[in-house]
Amino acid sequence: ATDKVQYEGELVAVIGKRARNVREEDVAQYIFGYTCGNDVSAREWQAGDLQWWRAKSSDTFTAVGPWIVTADDVPAPPDLRIASRVNGAAKQDSNTRHMYFKIPRIIAELSYGLTLEPGDIISTGTPAGVGHARTPPEFMTAGDVLETEVYGVGLLRNKIGK
Numbered sequence: 001a002t003d004k005v006q007y008e009g010e011l012v013a014v015i016g017k018r019a020r021n022v023r024e025e026d027v028a029q030y031i032f033g034y035t036c037g038n039d040v041s042a043r044e045w046q047a048g049d050l051q052w053w054r055a056k057s058s059d060t061f062t063a064v065g066p067w068i069v070t071a072d073d074v075p076a077p078p079d080l081r082i083a084s085r086v087n088g089a090a091k092q093d094s095n096t097r098h099m100y101f102k103i104p105r106i107i108a109e110l111s112y113g114l115t116l117e118p119g120d121i122i123s124t125g126t127p128a129g130v131g132h133a134r135t136p137p138e139f140m141t142a143g144d145v146l147e148t149e150v151y152g153v154g155l156l157r158n159k160i161g162k
Helices: 025-029 042-049 053-057 105-109
Strands: 008-015 031-038 064-070 081-086 088-094 121-123 145-150 153-161
Touching: 008 081, 008 105, 008 145, 025 031, 025 105, 031 121, 031 145, 031 153, 064 153, 105 121
Parallel strands: none
Antiparallel strands: 008 031, 008 121, 031 064, 081 088, 081 145, 145 153
């Protein structure tokens, strides 16, 4: 239904216990672990709709996995290389220490007015290099293979369908 679908490789935090009104300094005790995320986005819908729900939530968007690494096996705060590739070509390559919004802030702010439950997943943002910001813009097409790798967490590979 759209031909402007792009990749956004992300580290994903997995909530381990109910979190409501959590202070930033207490966030670590609410994180069960981390996984990889392909936050696939339909940019034309994002630009045209008043909300981003459709652009980020369509069928097959927001793939996560392939497993969860428990928080005690990940440095706090996370200091992990994150990369994405389309058909083997590097598109994003950065480190979570460069995140604009740090994980404690993201989870603390979400927990004010929104109760987070065990198993909830929180995408934490994407590094530079997303398709719509490239010159010329780059979008994925059916048959492309998208990989998101968070070093020390895993490699998520998805084939783009139609």
